[in-house]
Amino acid sequence: MKSIDVELGKSNMLPLIASQQFYASWKVFIRELLLNAMDACNVRQALEWSWGTEFLEMEQASQMRDVRAIYEPRIDITYSSDTRLFTIEDNGIGINEYDLEHFIAQIGASYYTSTDFFNQQLKYEPYANYGIGLCSCFTVSKAVLIESKKDKVINTAWNISNPQDTAPVMAKWFGESGQIEYVISQKKTPGTRISIPVKPSYAPYIDLDFIVETIKHYMLTLPIPVNIRCDTKEVCLSQPKAKWNYPMNELVGMNIIRVDNSLLEGYVAIYHPKHKGYFHKSTLYQQGVLVSDATDILGLAPSWIDNFSYQLNIKKRFLNISISRDGAAFDEKLIELRQYIGQIIIDAFGQSPLTLGQYLSDGRKRAGKQSCTGACIYKGARGRGPGEDSNKRLYRAENKDSFHAEGTFCPL
Secondary structure, three states: OOOOOOOOOHHHHHHHHOOOOOOOOOOHHHHHHHHHHHHHHHHHHHHHOOOOHHHHHHHHHHHHOOOOOOOOOOEEEEEEOOOOEEEEEEOOOOOOHHHHHHHHOOOOOOHHHOHHHHOOOOOOOOOOOOOOHHHHHHHOEOEEEEEEEOOHHHHOOOOOOOOOOOOOEEEEEEOOOOEEEEEEOOOOOOEEEEEEEEOOOOHHHOOHHHHHHHHHHHEOOEEEEEEEEEOOEEEEEEEOOOOOOOOOOOOOOEEEEEEEOOOEEEEEEEEOHHHHHHOOOOEEEEOOEEEEOOHHHHOOOOOOEOOEEEEEEEOOOOOOEOOOOOOEOOOHHHHHHHHHHHHHHHHHOOOOHHHHHHHEOOOOOOOOOOOOOOOEEEOHHHHOOOOOOHHHOEEEEOOOOOEEEOOOOOOO
């Protein structure tokens, strides 16, 4: 028997990833750079607050007669229409020569899925996962310039066993050649600065409004202030918590179900067809980052509801986000979320189940036709949630992912 080793062609991978064949839009480079900066700041902040760090810092401070200032994360974005240079700078944890070789230069190798990150045991769920976000810059540029300095906190946290080099580095990554050249930098302050010379074909579209609207499109929350300067104009964006514009709930035939629990926040709307104009397209976020605003793609709307809309944010890592961040994997997690949303609707109508009839997609099943078709299995006590009485025991459909309360019409 003969065998052949399967290899990935280096010359083909980067042009494929850094293209609109992979990403839905060229403007995703702003999202990817911003998420990288936020991760860097959050990791530094988590290390600053890790157990024991403050005592080591106090010991150093007593020797140096200098108290370390309280860390305040910061992200700055600048763009010059004259030079076509787009720059994002953070004061996060920074990178060193080791990071360049093992993570930046290795497409698909993410620091946030490495043993290096795991061993730090930080209570932080990063945005990054696949190690390809920086490649998005090559959709609009031929080169990426990186200058960074690792912060010393990487060596003072209590659980650090292998001290890291904090010498600053400067690197140039040329997309066409696939090479990264780097030297020791003179950067004095911790953090990372990434600059990209924008191709002439994209430069006319980039201005302050474009950058602001792009960030607002992708980001529901901005826990770290983002200062944006474009030529002579500047603005600061900050949104620590999700802000929801709840539609009116006073109209007959419109029900807005507000959601705020350990997994989800936002709202689910069920309404009469005549009220459809009150609702924008549904959007789903995870960790405050847009997953999808294409209502029909994820299939979260229960099949037994006629008119349905939602604005939801998954507070933590739950769905398996696609590599290009343009959706989610169609797996058991998406099914679980679909069922979870269906349960939220059932619970909301638990007090007055008959009112659900006007929203069902099958016009033959309205209030008064409350008999089950026989396709459901009675879940008994196992279907009862904490604090639920016997009238809210649940049934599960054998042939659909739907639920209904005992004594009400079956949505099948």
